[in-house]
Amino acid sequence: MSTSSASPAATSVVVPRPSASLVVVNERNEILLVHRNPKARSFGGMTVFPGGNYDKTQDSSLAITAIRETFEESGLLLASSNDPSSSTSLDDTQLDKARHDIHQQSVLFQKFLTSSHLKADINALLPFTQWITPPGPPRRFHTQFFVTFLPAAPSAGFTSGAKQERIPKHDGGQEVISARFVHPSEALREFREGKITFMPPQFYILTTLSDILLGSRNTEEQRAKAETLSRGAFGCMVMNPRPRKPIGDDLAQGYSILTYEGDETRGGSKGRLHRAKLRVVDGIIKEIILQRNFDIFSEVELHAFREPSRL
Numbered sequence: 001m002s003t004s005s006a007s008p009a010a011t012s013v014v015v016p017r018p019s020a021s022l023v024v025v026n027e028r029n030e031i032l033l034v035h036r037n038p039k040a041r042s043f044g045g046m047t048v049f050p051g052g053n054y055d056k057t058q059d060s061s062l063a064i065t066a067i068r069e070t071f072e073e074s075g076l077l078l079a080s081s082n083d084p085s086s087s088t089s090l091d092d093t094q095l096d097k098a099r100h101d102i103h104q105q106s107v108l109f110q111k112f113l114t115s116s117h118l119k120a121d122i123n124a125l126l127p128f129t130q131w132i133t134p135p136g137p138p139r140r141f142h143t144q145f146f147v148t149f150l151p152a153a154p155s156a157g158f159t160s161g162a163k164q165e166r167i168p169k170h171d172g173g174q175e176v177i178s179a180r181f182v183h184p185s186e187a188l189r190e191f192r193e194g195k196i197t198f199m200p201p202q203f204y205i206l207t208t209l210s211d212i213l214l215g216s217r218n219t220e221e222q223r224a225k226a227e228t229l230s231r232g233a234f235g236c237m238v239m240n241p242r243p244r245k246p247i248g249d250d251l252a253q254g255y256s257i258l259t260y261e262g263d264e265t266r267g268g269s270k271g272r273l274h275r276a277k278l279r280v281v282d283g284i285i286k287e288i289i290l291q292r293n294f295d296i297f298s299e300v301e302l303h304a305f306r307e308p309s310r311l
Contacts, residue, residue: 016132016142020066021051023128023147023205024076029213029222030181031206034073035196037177047187047196049205050074050179051143058102058109062144063122068109072099074179075157078148079118090116095157124148126230130238131201145205147230149223184210194286200241200258200276203288208296225297233300237261244275255279255289262294267304 024032034050052069059065071077075095090098098116101107113120125146133140182190184206190196191203198206212225229235244257244265255277259266263274272294279287294300 013135014138014140016140018054018062018065019052019141019143020054020062020069021049021143021145022066022070022125023049023145023209024070024078024150025147025209025213025218025226026150026181027218028181028183028216029218030183031187031209031213032070032074032076032179032181033187034176035178037175045197046199046202047191048199048202049145050076050176053141058105060110061122063125063146064109064120066125066144066146067120067122068102071109071157072103073176075099077118077156078121078124079113079116079156080121081117082119083117090156092157121148124152126227127235128205128226128230129201129235132238132240134241134243143201145201147209147226149218149226152223183216184213192287197285198288199285200278200288201239204239204276204290207290228297232297233302234296236302237300237305241276242266246277250277253279262301262304268301272301 022032026032032050033047036046036048050070050073051066052073054062054065058068067078075092077090077095098107098112102109102112125148128145128147130142130144132142187196187206188203188210191198208229209226212222214222239260241258241260244259246255246257250257256279257275257277259275261274262268262272264270264272266274268274273291274294275291277287277289277291278285
């Protein structure tokens with residue numbers, strides 16, 4: 001008897017695409033956010049950190065992906081001179097032309113850096129968790145998030161305030177329609193008021209940073225705390241969100257539940273919560289409540305985080 005072929009369900013699982021996203025913090029503890037075009041193929045209308053897919057023709061690492069995508073989407077270039085004798089300084093016109101050319105793939109990012117006597121400041125990027133899109137959506141991503149601080153990371157271009165950008169794609173569409181720096185506590189307030197929309201990874205990271213980036217002046221102590229998280233167990237966490245059927249009050253109040261590794265239902269100790277409660281209306285996330293009852297500096301249970309396929 002001949003062996004049967006794989007079932008449709010087995011062959012239809014979408015493999016997550018490697019990607020990277022960068023959380024840029026300026027001197028006022030504001031974080032760079034971009035607003036995606038509602039017509040974009042992925043995360044349309046969402047407010048996110050700049051980022052995108054790894055491109056093997058452009059990127060030698062996910063850190064380069066994060067820096068390149070941040071430059072394309074916002075105009076902020078995290079790079080410094082690799083030639084101490086050179087006084088090369090790019091003005092906004094040159095930066096905007098380079099952004100356009102790199103986005104259109106008429107110029108490779110590395111070639112632009114080399115010709116401008118620049119090197120990407122990958123050493124300024126701190127790994128800050130990975131997230132994998134749950135099975136189901138037609139497009140899935142395995143995203144490495146990074147955090148970086150200005151002016152610790154040399155930069156040029158857009159570093160504060162707000163700006164409107166029109167970034168042409170090959171099809172004449174747009175990916176990002178605006179970019180701005182905003183304090184994480186203010187961004188979370190806007191989300192609660194329904195002015196902007198976040199996905200769970202962005203909400204999780206903003207909530208985490210809002211407890212560190214207190215006030216309107218970035219300090220060495222705050223940067224040290226973020227680096228401690230990055231270098232420790234927290235920075236190594238790989239999140240595979242999984243739905244869990246709501247019960248009791250959560251069910252009565254119309255919440256959906258997403259659990260993360262380390263939750264008591266996902267390998268964590270009894271009573272440990274590592275999950276999010278979501279209220280979704282007409283397919284749009286209107287509310288997220290993060291339930292995390294452990295110290296992220298000292299109580300992350302790494303045994304609960306299984307290692308997925310390598311990025």
